Amino acid sequence: MTQAGDTPEGQVSDAVKGNWVDHYAPAWARPYFRLSRLDRPIGTWLLLLPCWWGLLLAMLWDGRASWHDLWIFVGCGIGAVLMRGAGCTWNDITDRHIDGSVARTRxxxxxxxxxxxxxxxxxxxAQSLVAFAILLxxxxxxxALGVLSLLPVCVYPFAKRFTWWPQVFLGLAFNWGxxxxxxxxxxxxxxxxxxxxVGGIAWTLFYDTIYACQDKEDDALIGVKSTARLxxxxxxxxxxxxxxATIALVTLATIGATIDHGNPLALVVALIGPWVMGWHLLWQLRTFDPDDNDRLLMLFRSNRDAGLLPLPFFACALLL
Incomplete structure (x- = not known):
């Protein structure tokens, strides 16, 4: 048993402190759950939230909802856990020789x-097959779109080897939902x-550039490219x-999904969503310090809350 205040055996350096994987998961499963980043759930949220944005805006677009939409909502949640896990496992396989040279990832x-x-x-x-069963x-x-999404997922781990903009490839994969x-x-x-x-890709560029600032020195030593270094x-x-760009594009998509129904109140309520998200991103920008790794990680993780903010307003607009 791990004593209070001890570091659990095998804990990854940037895992959420006190996470359930390190403290409650069976010992044999912990390395696999860590591969899937279940001890760091922020990435799952960042993959899932564009799915929920797209679902709610589609419901606003045609003005209908069904019980199947509830399954889409849930299915996207399960699929995000599985595909983020499979994607991170693929990333760690391709980066296995690089990760040992970076303090945060070794x-x-x-x-x-x-x-x-x-x-x-x-x-x-195994994770991919279960996710595919849900997609079916x-x-x-x-x-067809789900199968096509594998292309940016497969390419992303190699992007930092050939471009200063690997965050674009991450955005292509993470916002496909x-x-x-x-x-x-x-x-x-x-x-x-x-x-x-495209608005989601701009958001990914925002939050993952913040994240990449943590690794600038190590990345420079081993020749890995990133927008933070660029x-x-x-x-x-x-x-x-x-x-x-993020707020302008999400706002435009919201207008496009809502305006044709002739309900100005629904449009106004829906538009509050990207507006409050913008204020959250502005707070992140004002507190950004590229040399404070603890703050950088905190700001990166806070994007879960930023991405959740539009959802209740989209849902309320659907009810009007």
Missing amino acids: SRPIPSGAVTTKQAVAWMV TFNPLAI AILAWAAHSGTLSWPPFVLY FGDGTARWLRRFLV
Whole structure:
């Protein structure tokens, strides 16, 4: 048993303190759960929230809701856990030689020796198959989009080797759910989910540049590229641009999904969502310190709350 105040065996350095994986999961399962980042749930939220944005805006677009939408809501949640887990496992497999050279990542299961590469591959496949089974409960368009999403997921881990903008590739993968969930509800696609998708990519550039600031020194030593290294002293200025792009695009998608119904109250209520999200991102920008790793991690994790803020306003607009 781990005594109070002790570090649990095998704990990853940037795991949430007191997380359930390190303290309550069976010992044999902990390395696999750590591969899936179940001890660091923020990434699952960041993958899931664009799905819920897309679903609610699709419901606003056509003005209807059904019990199947509840399953889409739940299915996206389960799928986000599984696909984030599979994606992170793939990332750790491809980065196994790099992670051992970075202070923040050398404690991960593969470089630390807690899991072999073959075991990690098997775990990745298992998660992917369960996620695919959930995807098969959606309509054909959503299934096709789900399969297509594997392309940016597979490419992302290599992006930091050939571009200063790997966060773009992360955004392409992490926000795909905005389009998929819209299609799962409506069976068709229109322009608002694509605008929402690009807005989500801008948001990813915002929060993952903050995250990447933690690794600037190590990344420079091993030659890994990132927007944090590219922007240097101009990082805050670029974050401001990403903030404006995020809110402008999410606002435009919200208008597009709502305006044709001739209900100005619903439109106003829905637009409060991206507005309050913008205020949260502005707070992050004002407290941003590229040299304070504890603050950087706190700000990065706070994007769960930023992404949740539009949801109650979208839901309320649907009821009007």
